[in-house]
Amino acid sequence: MDGEKRKREREEQKVQRQRDREQRKRIEQEAVDGIRAARELHIKLMTMNKRKRDVDEESDGSLKRRKSQDTELDESL
Numbered sequence: 001m002d003g004e005k006r007k008r009e010r011e012e013q014k015v016q017r018q019r020d021r022e023q024r025k026r027i028e029q030e031a032v033d034g035i036r037a038a039r040e041l042h043i044k045l046m047t048m049n050k051r052k053r054d055v056d057e058e059s060d061g062s063l064k065r066r067k068s069q070d071t072e073l074d075e076s077l
Helices: 002-076
Strands: none
Touching: none
């Protein structure tokens, strides 16, 4: 009787350890997926910011060119 009980307990512990391992693997995979998603989002944001900066610099550059042309016209008058 005691041998049967111990055998059943060992089997239950084995099943519980297997569940725990699977849960840890699932949690680790979720963490890896989250990190990967965060990296992708970071890259997208950095790209968007760079584009915005480039557009802003281009528009600032055209304003500067326009101002310098206006100044040159004023000087020639």
